[in-house]
Amino acid sequence: MKYIIVGAVAGGASTAARLRRLDEHAEIIIFEKGEYISYANCGLPYYIGDVIKDRNKLFVQTAASFNQRFNIDVRITTEVTAIDPLKKTVTARKQATGEVYEETYDKLILSPGAEPLRPPLPGINLEGIFTLRNVNDTDYIKNYIQQKQVKKVLVIGAGFIGLEMAENFHDLGLGVTLIEMGNQILAPVDFPVAAMVQQHIRSKGVNLRLSTAVTGFTKNGESLEVSLNNGETLIADMVLLSIGVRPDTRLAVAAGLKIGNARGIWVNDYLQTSDPDIYAVGDAIEFENPITGQSLITYLAGPANKQGRICANNVVLGNVHKYKGAINTAIVKVFDMTVATAGTAAKHLKAANINHIVSTTHSGSHAAYYPDAKQMTIQIAFSPDDGRLLSAQVAGYDGVDKRIDILSSFITQHQTIDELISFEHAYAPPYSSAKDPVNMAGFVAENILLKRLRIFYWNELTNIKSTDILLDVRRKDEYDAGKIEQAINVPVDELRSRLDEIPKDKNIFIYCEAGLRGYLAQRILVQSGFKNVSNLSGGYQLWRACTAETGQPVN
Numbered sequence: 001m002k003y004i005i006v007g008a009v010a011g012g013a014s015t016a017a018r019l020r021r022l023d024e025h026a027e028i029i030i031f032e033k034g035e036y037i038s039y040a041n042c043g044l045p046y047y048i049g050d051v052i053k054d055r056n057k058l059f060v061q062t063a064a065s066f067n068q069r070f071n072i073d074v075r076i077t078t079e080v081t082a083i084d085p086l087k088k089t090v091t092a093r094k095q096a097t098g099e100v101y102e103e104t105y106d107k108l109i110l111s112p113g114a115e116p117l118r119p120p121l122p123g124i125n126l127e128g129i130f131t132l133r134n135v136n137d138t139d140y141i142k143n144y145i146q147q148k149q150v151k152k153v154l155v156i157g158a159g160f161i162g163l164e165m166a167e168n169f170h171d172l173g174l175g176v177t178l179i180e181m182g183n184q185i186l187a188p189v190d191f192p193v194a195a196m197v198q199q200h201i202r203s204k205g206v207n208l209r210l211s212t213a214v215t216g217f218t219k220n221g222e223s224l225e226v227s228l229n230n231g232e233t234l235i236a237d238m239v240l241l242s243i244g245v246r247p248d249t250r251l252a253v254a255a256g257l258k259i260g261n262a263r264g265i266w267v268n269d270y271l272q273t274s275d276p277d278i279y280a281v282g283d284a285i286e287f288e289n290p291i292t293g294q295s296l297i298t299y300l301a302g303p304a305n306k307q308g309r310i311c312a313n314n315v316v317l318g319n320v321h322k323y324k325g326a327i328n329t330a331i332v333k334v335f336d337m338t339v340a341t342a343g344t345a346a347k348h349l350k351a352a353n354i355n356h357i358v359s360t361t362h363s364g365s366h367a368a369y370y371p372d373a374k375q376m377t378i379q380i381a382f383s384p385d386d387g388r389l390l391s392a393q394v395a396g397y398d399g400v401d402k403r404i405d406i407l408s409s410f411i412t413q414h415q416t417i418d419e420l421i422s423f424e425h426a427y428a429p430p431y432s433s434a435k436d437p438v439n440m441a442g443f444v445a446e447n448i449l450l451k452r453l454r455i456f457y458w459n460e461l462t463n464i465k466s467t468d469i470l471l472d473v474r475r476k477d478e479y480d481a482g483k484i485e486q487a488i489n490v491p492v493d494e495l496r497s498r499l500d501e502i503p504k505d506k507n508i509f510i511y512c513e514a515g516l517r518g519y520l521a522q523r524i525l526v527q528s529g530f531k532n533v534s535n536l537s538g539g540y541q542l543w544r545a546c547t548a549e550t551g552q553p554v555n
Contacts, residue, residue, distance in 0.1 A: 002027040004090055004105040005452045006080045006251065008037035008283055010301045011282030012111030013061065014308025015315075020070040022316040028072045029103060031092055033079035036135045039064055044138045045161065049144075049168025057136065071369045077281035083108065083255035087274045107277055110252060110265065110306070114245035114299055123217030128224050129239045132161060142241070150174060150237040153375035154226055156214055157242035158185035160192055160332045165240055166206055177207040177234060179214060181243075186547075188328060192542055193359065193379055193393045195549040202339045210549075246443065247284040247297055257311040262286040264297040270319040271311045279315060281307035282441055290325045290412070291344045291390055328409040343391030343411040345382045356381045356390055357358045359445050359455065361540035362514040363437035365399040372430035375441040378441045378543070380407070380420075387416035392441075396459055399432075406438050424435045425456060444515070453519055456509060456534045468507040473521040474540070478513060484543065488527040492517045495524050504530055511536035511543070 003019055005012045008030045016030050030037065036284065038061040046052045063074040075092070081100075089102045115130035118124060128148070130141050146149065153169045158180035166178045178201070182195040185201070185208075193555050203210050213229040217239065226234045247264040256387040258274035260266040265287030271279050282304040286295045292379045298304075303326040313321040331340035350354045358381050364373040376396030382389050392407035409504040410419055420442025427434055435443075447453035461484065464470060472479050472487040490498050492512070508530060512518040518535040525533045536543065 001108045001316075002104065002108065003029070004103060005030045005109045005110030005111060006090070007113055007282065008032035008065065008074065008076075009039065009041060009111070009113060009282075011113075011304035011308045011311075012109070013038035013066070014305045015109050015111065015281060015312050016072050017070055017311045018306075019316060020072060022312060025233050026316075028070075030066075030074045031078050031080045031090070031194055032063075032074070032076045033095070034134055034136070037061060037066060037074060037076065039135055040341065041134065044132060044135070044456035045168045047138055048132075048142050048165070049171050051168070053136070058138075060516060079415055080184040080251060083164050083260045083278070083467060085255055085257075085278065088277060095188060097361050098188075103452040105277075107279065109277065109311060109315065110273070110280040110284065111282045111304075112251060112284050112295075115248050116241065117244045117246060118241060119216065119243070120483060121216050122221070126224065128219075128237065129217060129241065131241045133245070134163065137441045138303070141238075145174075148222065148237060150175070152236045153238045153240065154179065154234060154236035155240045155242060157244065158182075158208070158210075158448050159187065159242060159244065160330065162240075162242035163201075163332055163334050163363070165242060165411075166201070167333070170204060170206060170335075172358065175207075175360075177209065177236065177269050179209045179212050179228075181211070183211050183215045185210075186332070186339065186341075188330065188345060189339065189341050189393050190347055190358075190379060191549075192546050193339065193377065193395050194234040194343075195545045196542070197334055197337055197339050198396050198549050199545050200335060205337050210222065210227070210392075219413045245283070245299055247286075249284055252280070252284070258428075260286040260295050262295045262297050264295075269322040270314045271307055271323055272319065277309050283309050285531060287323065287325045289344065290327060292348070292354065294352065296328075298328055300326065300328065300330060302326075302329070308528065323414075327408065329404065331401055337395060338393045338397070339393070340400050341391070341393045342404055342408035343381070343389070345391055345393070346379075349381055349390060351397060354390070355384055356456070357384050357445070357448055358537070359441065359448055360515070360542055361437070361441045361444050362541065365437075366431055367429035367433045372398075376400060376403065376437055377538070378403065378437055379405075379538075380441050380445060382417055382445055382449075384449065387418060387445070389415055389420070399437075403436075403438055417442050417449060421446055442478075444519075447519070454520065456539040457537055458546045461509075461536075461543070464509055465507070468509060469502060471502070471508055471510045472540075473510055473512050482540075484511065487511070492524075495521055496528075499525075499528055507532045507534075509534050509536070513541055514539040 040058045077095045080090045093100045094127045152175045155166045168177045201428040216227045218225045252265045258266040264278045268504045286297045289296045310321045360379045374397035379393045381391040394404045426437045470487040472489045473492040510518045522535045
């Protein structure tokens with residue numbers, strides 16, 4: 001058998017190595033249009049920021065080492081320009097010499113990846129404007145910073161790469177402006193979680209501009225003038241475009257392969273394209289999302305590597321291994337904070353008309369009495385019908401990775417709130433509490449499902465009428481330090497002795513700092529004859545972050 005693979009980074013290299021392990025005698029050829037294979041593209045921002053100092057550590061394999069270990073013919077700087085499915089050939093061009101030739105195949109695997117978006121803005125091709133997708137981009141950026149003695153950099157796009165680059169530029173001592181056309185960073189997460197991270201970014205001195213679009217670039221000496229849609233002009237020494245990517249489907253389209261609704265290469269459950277002898281993996285394919293049922297493209301290295309293994313199994317063994325899709329579990333370091341997501345954000349569940357409930361909890365990363373416990377926020381969305389977990393987002397300073405991996409596993413396995421409650425974790429004070437933050441999220445969600453807890457959200461405070469009661473149950477010193485307008489203060493520890501101060505015929509909306517004391521107050525009131533009592537999900541601290549980010553006044 002003769003296998004040809006187009007693209008040699010995550011998905012392609014993973015497929016090739018697995019093919020060899022399954023078939024020692026097959027002829028395997030990898031074509032890669034770039035100079036490098038199997039490199040750690042997720043590590044590129046950290047090499048630019050000098051966190052990773054040795055450039056060689058970015059390379060998992062070289063063409064020579066890959067050939068030596070796996071006996072695979074790796075042809076770098078060679079671009080596949082056409083596929084003929086009828087003849088079962090690919091046309092390749094050596095970039096160094098311009099030589100064009102054909103290779104036959106028995107099975108073909110496409111792993112062309114994605115290409116960065118570069119919109120046709122005036123001046124977009126000026127010197128000093130970069131995208132970051134591969135090792136060559138990384139070298140250009142790093143050399144430019146040093147040679148031009150860059151002091152101010154403007155990052156356009158506040159997705160995962162944009163945030164990582166903003167942090168790494170900042171850590172190099174550069175002045176950083178981060179521009180995002182949307183009203184929040186990190187489109188895959190919901191606004192309340194993004195708002196907390198945005199506050200942290202601003203505290204680091206990064207000039208974060210949301211709901212702002214770039215309209216063009218001009219050169220002024222060594223500087224770049226960046227025009228914005230509000231008429232403002234910013235000055236920078238360098239610009240990094242990080243506004244997204246799109247699947248590279250050019251070969252597939254030209255070969256007549258089916259393109260899906262999300263404009264990626266269509267594949268079936270076995271990662272097989274519309275041509276039975278051509279398979280595809282990685283950033284260029286689309287697949288049905290397990291939660292929404294909608295076709296989506298996943299631009300993540302983890303799924304691409306897993307797809308490579310599954311694809312190789314199916315190519316060699318004959319469609320024996322189904323790919324179940326990805327729930328887009330992702331994590332990013334943002335200065336001292338970490339934010340992570342898994343599943344489908346509440347805003348996207350709403351857009352897909354999927355009924356859900358959102359709950360936000362705050363917990364310590366480990367036992368409060370053990371030094372250096374840090375607060376962690378967990379937002380989950382779940383079905384009101386059967387309690388199935390649909391999404392999770394975690395933001396904090398320690399232990400975020402551990403919790404998102406647990407929650408991601410529950411989502412993937414279609415588990416319910418019951419599993420969060422009964423989840424048995426390894427506990428010792430340096431690592432967790434007897435009731436882990438995952439358990440706590442489950443306890444609160446169970447109370448909501450059983451209607452022991454009625455919640456309202458930070459953006460629903462405007463619906464509270466003047467005849468309603470807004471009750472702050474924190475201590476008086478907390479109330480005096482900052483409160484929601486029109487709230488009256490009755491600390492939870494005094495509530496039982498002051499019930500006569502609260503009218504029973506009013507709607508009562510309670511809040512505390514994080515939500516727990518509000519729940520305790522609600523239980524006291526409900527069992528004392530009060531009928532319409534709701535507690536603010538996420539508490540005052542979540543409301544404060546959200547309103548600060550929306551420009552609303554905070555007392």
